[in-house]
Amino acid sequence: MILKFTKMHGAGNDFVVIDLISQRCKLRSRDFRKIADRRFGVGCDQILLVEPPGSPNVDFRYRIFNADGGEVEQCGNGARCFARFVRDKKLTAKKVISVETASGVITLRVRDQHQVEVDMGAPEWIPARIPFNAPAEQDSYQIEAAGQSLEIGAVSMGNPHAVTRVDDVDALDLDSLGPQVENHGDFPERVNAGFMQVISEREIRLRVFERGVGETLACGTGACAAVVYGLKRGWLRDSVTVQLPGGKLSISWPGDGHGVIMTGPTAVVFEGTIKV
Numbered sequence: 001m002i003l004k005f006t007k008m009h010g011a012g013n014d015f016v017v018i019d020l021i022s023q024r025c026k027l028r029s030r031d032f033r034k035i036a037d038r039r040f041g042v043g044c045d046q047i048l049l050v051e052p053p054g055s056p057n058v059d060f061r062y063r064i065f066n067a068d069g070g071e072v073e074q075c076g077n078g079a080r081c082f083a084r085f086v087r088d089k090k091l092t093a094k095k096v097i098s099v100e101t102a103s104g105v106i107t108l109r110v111r112d113q114h115q116v117e118v119d120m121g122a123p124e125w126i127p128a129r130i131p132f133n134a135p136a137e138q139d140s141y142q143i144e145a146a147g148q149s150l151e152i153g154a155v156s157m158g159n160p161h162a163v164t165r166v167d168d169v170d171a172l173d174l175d176s177l178g179p180q181v182e183n184h185g186d187f188p189e190r191v192n193a194g195f196m197q198v199i200s201e202r203e204i205r206l207r208v209f210e211r212g213v214g215e216t217l218a219c220g221t222g223a224c225a226a227v228v229y230g231l232k233r234g235w236l237r238d239s240v241t242v243q244l245p246g247g248k249l250s251i252s253w254p255g256d257g258h259g260v261i262m263t264g265p266t267a268v269v270f271e272g273t274i275k276v
């Protein structure tokens with residue numbers, strides 16, 4: 001079958017977005033791996049599927065597949081591209097769009113042609129719900145990875161994150177450290193590994209080694225996880241600018257019980273078709 005797709009990115013985290021409302025197709029894990037392959041396919045970090053909602057109070061269903069073919073619960077940069085896509089394709093004229101994901105309903109607000117704000121929902125700190133093996137919830141935990149002892153914050157933004165504060169993100173060897181944290185035995189569903197450098201109370205630099213992908217140029221849920229951890233530890237305040245290798249995101253969180261608000265860019269790169 002020939003499928004139409006749109007290649008998009010949010011701060012350099014790139015996606016193949018497929019409308020499964022106007023076209024019908026059952027895609028399998030190997031199809032996602034082929035589409036994501038940068039030599040034999042289109043190339044992307046994640047594939048985003050636009051589907052009809054499963055319940056009456058939401059506008060769409062949003063499904064996310066990592067480049068390794070595995071389905072995941074959440075993707076922040078993808079959520080912004082999703083909002084831009086459904087408006088560009090005239091699947092909705094709404095500026096406030098609610099979508100169901102594998103980790104619950106999130107709300108997308110289209111600010112202008114390029115900037116979208118997303119309420120990513122409240123962070124989850126309870127270890128069993130991340131999931132992370134720890135006897136009790138703590139502000140931080142010690143884990144061993146690549147022969148080093150790391151102090152991490154463990155949090156779910158719908159998907160699991162381990163965040164480590166470092167002095168200089170440029171000095172990290174993420175190719176060796178990233179896979180060791182991603183596959184750490186205390187994260188039974190693996191984890192996205194974020195490394196943040198605090199520049200000031202309102203600005204951080206962040207690199208993320210994403211579960212099922214490797215290092216990406218930006219990770220929206222990773223930015224939310226880093227900021228909520230930094231706010232909890234008292235290192236950050238108010239609205240924080242997160243500088244990622246591919247661009248900037250703005251993140252704010254009023255505190256426990258509230259959703260994390262992420263604002264950032266979206267871009268369309270090209271449209272095409274692929275045989276699956």
Ligand SMILES: N[C@@H](CCC[C@H](N)C(=O)O)C(=O)O
Nearest residue numbers: 075076077159211219220221
């Ligand atoms: N790029 C994403 C996160 C995508 C999913 C992640 N790799 C996982 O496995 O949980 C983002 O922008 O949040």
